[in-house]
Amino acid sequence: MDNDKKQEKIKALLEQVEQSEISSIKSVVSEIVRVINDPRSNAMDLKEVIEIDPPLTARVLKAANSAYYAPPKRIDDIRHAILWIGSDALKELALSQKVCQVFEKSVSFDGYSRTGLWTHSLAAALFAKALYRREFAEAGENAYAAGLLHDIGVVIEDQFLQDAFRVIIRKAKKENKELTEIEVAILGYSHADIGGALSEYWNFPEELVAAIRHHHDPAGADELFSRMASTLYLADYVCTQKGFGYIGGRTVYDKDLYLTGLKQLNIRPQAIKLIAEELEQEMRKMQDRGVVFA
Ligand SMILES: [Fe+2]
């Protein structure tokens, strides 16, 4: 399929997405991403963004009152939640509570489920963030959002291309191939293409768009964004290999690409092992103490 045809098809798909409830997360998610990326933003901005959305406010407060955050007394408003949890953690909590909404519908077959995909996305977000902080000593503002949203193209396929998606999942599983390979063969584009186009259309920061678009081919990202794209590749690889959620298709991706990523980012395998172990504990803790939503 030539590139024009491919873009045309993706555009038609995104028009459907715009009419659906998936687009209902657009404005709040963009606003939180903006606050995360703006060094001049403060806790008040965050509070405003969350409170504009009452159902989100309720979800954030519910999570803030869970055993995971264990407040000494009931948290009744966002201001109080910021004080107890901290504004960085609250940005992430609000973002994950909002993005999670598109993963909640109970769609599952042949080992694929939206909730499994959500667990995978949350794990990738936590992993990518940890890698940035520990290995690059940087905040990696977009790492968390990139993890949460990287496979949103899969949700779009599952919702709007149901029949083809079932065939794709079955084929990827049966032939033990990567999802993207089967997608391209059947649809002419992959979930990474869809996610990249959607995040561009939603005006996300370029780094975030590049990471989502190239999470299966980090070498394809512009040099400026190659660290974020490679980090996301590693996060995706490790979370898939460790079985944090299930997506369908091959359970381990291209090992050579993984090793190249480690080398390029100058990360020792031992560091990955450590972050993965901590992530496993963190995920368990979140689940046990009522913060893993789905
Ligand atoms: Fe993916």
Ligand SMILES: [Fe+2]
């Ligand atoms: Fe993934």
